[in-house]
Structure formats: C-alpha cells, structure tokens
Amino acid sequence: MQNWTLVIHGGAGAMARGTMTPERDAAQRAGLAAALEAGKAVLASGGAALDAVEAAVKVLEDNPGFNAGRGAVFTYEGVNELDAAIMDGRNRAAGAVTGLTRTRNPISAARAVMEKSPHVMLQAPGADRFARERGLDQVDPSYFRTEERWQQLQTMKENTKTGAVFDADMKYGTVGAAAKDMHGNLAAATSTGGLTGKRWGRVGDSPVIGAGTYADNRGCAVSATGSGEFYIRIGVAHEICARMRFGKEDAQTATDAVQDEVKALGGAGGVIAVAPDGTSAFSFNTPGMYRGRATSGGDFAVHIYGDEE
Numbered sequence: 614m615q616n617w618t619l620v621i622h623g624g625a626g627a628m629a630r631g632t633m634t635p636e637r638d639a640a641q642r643a644g645l646a647a648a649l650e651a652g653k654a655v656l657a658s659g660g661a662a663l664d665a666v667e668a669a670v671k672v673l674e675d676n677p678g679f680n681a682g683r684g685a686v687f688t689y690e691g692v693n694e695l696d697a698a699i700m701d702g703r704n705r706a707a708g709a710v711t712g713l714t715r716t717r718n719p720i721s722a723a724r725a726v727m728e729k730s731p732h733v734m735l736q737a738p739g740a741d742r743f744a745r746e747r748g749l750d751q752v753d754p755s756y757f758r759t760e761e762r763w764q765q766l767q768t769m770k771e772n773t774k775t776g777a778v779f780d781a782d783m784k785y786g787t788v789g790a791a792a793k794d795m796h797g798n799l800a801a802a803t804s805t806g807g808l809t810g811k812r813w814g815r816v817g818d819s820p821v822i823g824a825g826t827y828a829d830n831r832g833c834a835v836s837a838t839g840s841g842e843f844y845i846r847i848g849v850a851h852e853i854c855a856r857m858r859f860g861k862e863d864a865q866t867a868t869d870a871v872q873d874e875v876k877a878l879g880g881a882g883g884v885i886a887v888a889p890d891g892t893s894a895f896s897f898n899t900p901g902m903y904r905g906r907a908t909s910g911g912d913f914a915v916h917i918y919g920d921e922e
Contacts, residue, residue, distance in 0.1 A: 615795045616909045617656040618891040621648050621669050623679045623903030624786035625838050625883035628917055638917065641678055645905045645915040648672040652790060653907045662800035662834070663701050663724075666790035670697075670720040670802045673788035677759045679903070680786020682718060684759050685806025687766040693757035695806055696820040697723040698734075702799030702828035709820035710744070712737035714757075717750040720804045723820070725749060734820060762809070769810045787819050789836025791828070791887045795909075799834035799887060801826050801850070808841075817841025823851035830889060832858035833867070838902070839882010843875050853886055864888045868896035 623645055633641075652669035656662070674682025685693040697719035698709035708727025711734065716722045722744040726735050735743050745751050787805035794800075803826040805819040818825035818841035825844055828834035832854030837844050844850075849871055856867040864886045872884065876898045883897025885904065895904050897919070905915035916922075 615797060616891040617793055617795050618887050618893050618909070619649065619652040619656055619665055619669065619790065619792045619907045620885040620887055620893045620895070621645065621652070621673070621788070621790045621905045622836060622838055622883065622885050622895075623673055623788050625897045625899045625902035626881070627899065628901030628903070630918055633917075641903055641917060642915050644673065644676040644678050645903055647676070648790070649905045649907045649913065649915065652792060653913070656792060656794055657909070659795050661796070662792040662794040662798050663699070665792045665794065666800045666802035667699065667720055667724055669790040670788055670804050671718050674718050674720060674804055679788050680806045681788040681804040683757050684762065685757050686762050686786065686809040688807075689810045689812045691766065693754060693806060694811075695719040695757070695804070696816065697802070697804040698820040698822060698826040699723045699727060699802040700800065700822060700826055700828040700834075701727070702801075702830040702834055705829055707733050707822045709734040709822060709826075710736070710740040711816050711820045712814065713741050713744070714754050715741045715751050716744040717752045717756065720802050721749055723802070733822065765809050787825070787838035789826070789838060789885065791834035791836050791885050791893070793834070793887050793889065793891050797830065797889065799828045799830050799889065801828040801834040801836045803836045818844035818849070821845055823848050825850060827851050827854055829854050829858065833864060833886045833888050835884055835886045837882060837884045839875070839899075840880040843878050843880025844882065846878065847871065847874050849875065849884060853884065857888060864892050864894035865896070868894045872896045872898050
C-alpha cells in the first residue's frame with residue numbers, strides 16, 4: 614500500500630502569540646483539525662487526492678472562522694465575492710470560479726467547471742448560474758456574512774479617506790489543500806473571499822491556475838495564500854512545480870526559494886506543497902500561518918504560529 618499525504622492551510626498573516634485569545638486559538642485549531650479529518654477519511658480509505666482536497670476545503674468554507682465561503686471578507690461595496698480553484702495532477706485538468714455570491718461551496722463549483730464544462734474559469738453571475746444549473750447548493754448572500762468581517766470593513770473605511778487600502782496588516786485568510794493519494798496522484802484546491810475592501814472586481818491569485826493553485830504529478834501540488842498580486846506576477850504555484858520537476862529540488866527548498874522571491878518584491882504570505890513521493894512543505898514569510906498535515910505514517914497535527922514545529 615502506497616503512502617498518502619494531506620496538507621492544508623487556512624491563511625497566513627499577522628497571527629502571533631499574544632494577538633489571539635485562547636478561545637480563538639482553540640477554535641481555529643479545531644477548524645483545521647476538522648478539515649484534516651475530512652480529507653484524511655478520503656485518503657485513508659483509498660480515495661482520490663482530488664476528492665480529499667475538495668472535502669477538506671469544503672469544511673473550511675463552511676467554518677465562519679476562515680476567509681472562504683461563510684465568513685468571507687467584504688468588498689468595499691459590502692458584498693461577499695468568492696473565488697476558488699481546483700486542479701488534478703493526473704492530467705492537469707483544472708477548474709476555477711471568481712466573484713460567486715450565491716454558491717455555498719465555491720470549491721465544488723470550481724470542480725464542476727473542470728468536470729462538466731469545456732472551460733477552465735467562469736466568473737460572477739455566470740459562474741453562479743452554472744453552479745445552480747449543475748445542482749450545487751445555493752444560498753442567500755446573507756449566508757456568507759459574519760459580524761466580525763463586517764466590522765473589519767468598517768474599520769478599514771474609517772482608517773482611510775480613499776478606501777485604497779487592503780488588509781495587509783491582517784491575516785490573509787485564503788484556505789487550501791494539497792494531497793497525494795495511495796495511487797500516486799496529486800491534487801490541489803484553494804478557496805477565498807479575497808481582500809477586505811477589494812474594489813473594481815479585483816481578482817487575486819487563488820483562482821488563477823499557476824499562481825495560487827497548481828498540481829502536476831510530475832512536479833507537485835501547491836496551494837498559496839497571501840498578497841495575491843505578487844503571487845500572480847511570479848506565478849508562484851507553477852514556479853514551485855517547475856523547480857521541483859526540472860531542477861529536482863525537494864519541496865521545502867523549492868517553496869522557500871519562491872517565497873524569497875515574493876518577499877523580495879514586497880509580498881507576504883505562504884504556500885503548502887506535496888511532492889510525488891509524499892513529502893510535503895510549508896513555507897511562509899509572515900508571523901504565522903494556519904496549517905495542518907496528516908499522513909499515512911500517523912502524522913496528524915495543526916499549527917498557527919511561526920515558532921511551532
């Protein structure tokens with residue numbers, strides 16, 4: 614029986630010891646553990662990496678403690694707009710959605726685009742309509758609202774006269790998963806509400822294949838979180854895979870090298886990656902990153918702060 618590996622993240626940013634209450638710390642760890650359990654159940658039973666990453670991300674989308682699905686941040690206009698992407702390392706099939714406002718689980722919409730349409734990315738009302746026509750759960754937009762995210766928007770507006778400021782000092786709450794299954798296949802999935810106060814239909818790296826999400830059995834599976842404009846410019850997820858595929862770098866070396874590029878340009882955030890042999894890596898240049906790992910070897914752990922091994 615081959616090994617399997619699952620790694621997840623719930624965002625990277627200014628999470629440091631002393632900045633979170635014990636209750637919030639415990640709640641976020643419980644949310645990460647629940648997502649790990651969902652993905653682990655798939656992989657441990659011989660299921661596909663693609664199913665595992667979708668299962669893990671759906672749990673995080675349904676948890677209001679993370680910036681994806683329910684609990685997503687608000688645009689400047691006070692709307693929750695959701696993005697997601699998923700990719701199958703077996704054949705590099707991919708699907709992505711952006712600007713959803715009614716589909717409960719954006720990651721499932723992204724998978725439907727991959728499997729049930731001739732396209733890779735759908736946006737805004739068309740993406741919601743496609744998801745509805747494919748039978749995916751639809752909700753009133755108020756479902757995604759939380760008071761915490763609403764107050765974050767109000768605070769941001771109070772702190773600037775122009776509104777041209779994003780949540781650079783907050784945590785980047787994108788969620789994601791990367792996995793290798795018993796059959797040797799890789800998959801990656803990412804979902805987000807974007808940046809607090811985003812404007813003009815801004816789209817970040819999460820739904821951009823090769824920037825925030827990528828999977829190729831010949832290289833690795835990657836999901837990113839952070840200042841999306843920089844991740845798009847570098848093509849972070851594909852860059853990591855290319856270094857591993859052609860440069861024969863291990864996952865930690867490749868992720869650290871590309872994260873150094875992001876930092877050099879002024880960007881911040883983190884990535885998770887899984888290699889074809891099942892080894893994995895976390896790399897982030899922020900004080901913390903919500904993250905977790907489960908493996909067939911018995912590993913099962915979640916972490917938040919940068920000083921946690």
